[in-house]
Amino acid sequence: MTWAKELEELRRREELAEAMGGPDKVSRQHGRGKMDARARLAALVDDGSFREIGKIAGKASYDESGDLESILPAPFLFGKATINGRPVVATADDFTIRGGAADAGISRKMVQAEKMAHELKLPLIRMIDGTGGGGSVKTLEMIGATYIPAVPGWGDVVENLDTVPVVALALGPTAGLGAARTVASHYSIMVRGLSQIFAAGPAVVDGLGEKYKSAADHQQAKEELGGSSIHTRNGVVDDEVSSEAEAFARARHFLSFMPEHVGQLARRSNCTDPVHRKEEALLSLVPRDPKAVYSMRRCMDMVFDQGTVFEIGKMWGRAAITALARLDGWPVAVVASDPSFLGGSWEAKTSEKVERFVKLADQFRLPVVHLVDNPGFMIGKEAEMAGTIRYGVNAMNAIYKATVPLASIVLRRAYGIAGSAMSNAERYQYRYCWPSGDWGSLPIAGGLEVAYKSELEAAEDPAAMLEEIRARLDKVTSPFRSAERFNVEDIIDPRDTRPLLCEFADLAWRKLQSEV
Numbered sequence: 001m002t003w004a005k006e007l008e009e010l011r012r013r014e015e016l017a018e019a020m021g022g023p024d025k026v027s028r029q030h031g032r033g034k035m036d037a038r039a040r041l042a043a044l045v046d047d048g049s050f051r052e053i054g055k056i057a058g059k060a061s062y063d064e065s066g067d068l069e070s071i072l073p074a075p076f077l078f079g080k081a082t083i084n085g086r087p088v089v090a091t092a093d094d095f096t097i098r099g100g101a102a103d104a105g106i107s108r109k110m111v112q113a114e115k116m117a118h119e120l121k122l123p124l125i126r127m128i129d130g131t132g133g134g135g136s137v138k139t140l141e142m143i144g145a146t147y148i149p150a151v152p153g154w155g156d157v158v159e160n161l162d163t164v165p166v167v168a169l170a171l172g173p174t175a176g177l178g179a180a181r182t183v184a185s186h187y188s189i190m191v192r193g194l195s196q197i198f199a200a201g202p203a204v205v206d207g208l209g210e211k212y213k214s215a216a217d218h219q220q221a222k223e224e225l226g227g228s229s230i231h232t233r234n235g236v237v238d239d240e241v242s243s244e245a246e247a248f249a250r251a252r253h254f255l256s257f258m259p260e261h262v263g264q265l266a267r268r269s270n271c272t273d274p275v276h277r278k279e280e281a282l283l284s285l286v287p288r289d290p291k292a293v294y295s296m297r298r299c300m301d302m303v304f305d306q307g308t309v310f311e312i313g314k315m316w317g318r319a320a321i322t323a324l325a326r327l328d329g330w331p332v333a334v335v336a337s338d339p340s341f342l343g344g345s346w347e348a349k350t351s352e353k354v355e356r357f358v359k360l361a362d363q364f365r366l367p368v369v370h371l372v373d374n375p376g377f378m379i380g381k382e383a384e385m386a387g388t389i390r391y392g393v394n395a396m397n398a399i400y401k402a403t404v405p406l407a408s409i410v411l412r413r414a415y416g417i418a419g420s421a422m423s424n425a426e427r428y429q430y431r432y433c434w435p436s437g438d439w440g441s442l443p444i445a446g447g448l449e450v451a452y453k454s455e456l457e458a459a460e461d462p463a464a465m466l467e468e469i470r471a472r473l474d475k476v477t478s479p480f481r482s483a484e485r486f487n488v489e490d491i492i493d494p495r496d497t498r499p500l501l502c503e504f505a506d507l508a509w510r511k512l513q514s515e516v
Contacts, residue, residue, distance in 0.1 A: 013056040016071040021096030029096050034172055035244055037077050037092040040127050044248045045081035045090050052079040054109050078113035083252050089117040092127040095172055111153030118156055121261035123165040125251060128182050129172035157184050165258040167251045170195040173222055186360055187254045188237045189247045190228035198226035235316045235349060253310055257324040257331045258364055265365055265512055271329035273305045275502040282494040286412050286436040293339045296321060300336060303498045317353030319344050327505035333361035336371035346418045347378035351391035355398040362402040367508035370408040376416040396421040405508035409497060414439040430504055432492045437479035
């Protein structure tokens, strides 16, 4: 007496599950240039590490004798795996089964995946393709009634955002709940030309009067409504990549900087880049012309461990660069001004981006390095209409609320409220300034004619007097005058930036380790 018959049935059910939506649907998925859900899971995680949970869940049909005829698997796969040797919960929507719409136990599977990540404190990766558990008209007909909408397990989604790293990869047209699951993450990715995100797709929007049927084809309509060129520029999604393989690589890379959960510290990597490396090019990086721009990304490449800078959100909020990087192997979060966009002025989107990133760093206990060249908040009517000051203050509040160590390097400008958001002035300011530093409550050069209006009007040669005033004030605004009064802690040779930041990273991580 054995259970061989039952094991034979188990294997048959597993084989039916592995067939997903069937050869035709899988072939159609591949024909769209998309990997199927099982292939995605295999490509994302360490080789052979995926252990599926709930594999045989689905909608079965039986013959008159009650014997199994077929199974339509649940269009959602999840399980335990490892990425870079560390345990994770990996999930994937299966678009080959009713476009990933709700069916056959998907709701409980999805809830269990979220609960597993939360209760076992494991990073969660969602690969989303379709409605991702949303409803459909056909589903309502099958039920025979409508219902007041609710999202089972959304509380677990919210708890995960507070407790574990969550990565979302939009890998196809993603609407409704699928779109919400993409956004409810710490790091999100879209694939150019393959992914679209919308609250409702073109067909639904078209029915409300916003026409998309005039587009050359349905794919173009989806791109025009919710393609990556929209959502990686407005901050809905962090990054855009050119292929699924690149999306998997970036997800793995992001997680390499993260701890497995809140309360655990991220890991230090082996560093072969000399701590005392000094780049001569830093000495001439900032131009003497105050209106000239330079490459802050070039500075970052010279200062942080070589090859470790991982930029996030490059296409939106572009006046600030946000990135993860390493210093002597220690992971850090980097906020850096980008003077090549709006002169580095923080507008609403930049401020929103800084706020979100600093909160991420504080949540997962990553020290912050702020490379400052900030001429202030963006001004003008458009900036006022966008509510720039509200978003700017929120960014400043996030910096003041953060409890992780923060070091700031003032490369050039630091003006006004935005300039003061370089660090929390109520705490010890771990700060260094380059000799190119230029700071104040407002740019002096732009207000001379107003401040000295009566003297200039009375002068025989107003132009000569203006130059005389400017020359006097150039000496007053020297960073060395500030250092005399200890208004800045230290002015450094720019070439010393990396060694000093590596020292900061070592001290910062010493503090963080003492908290655990």
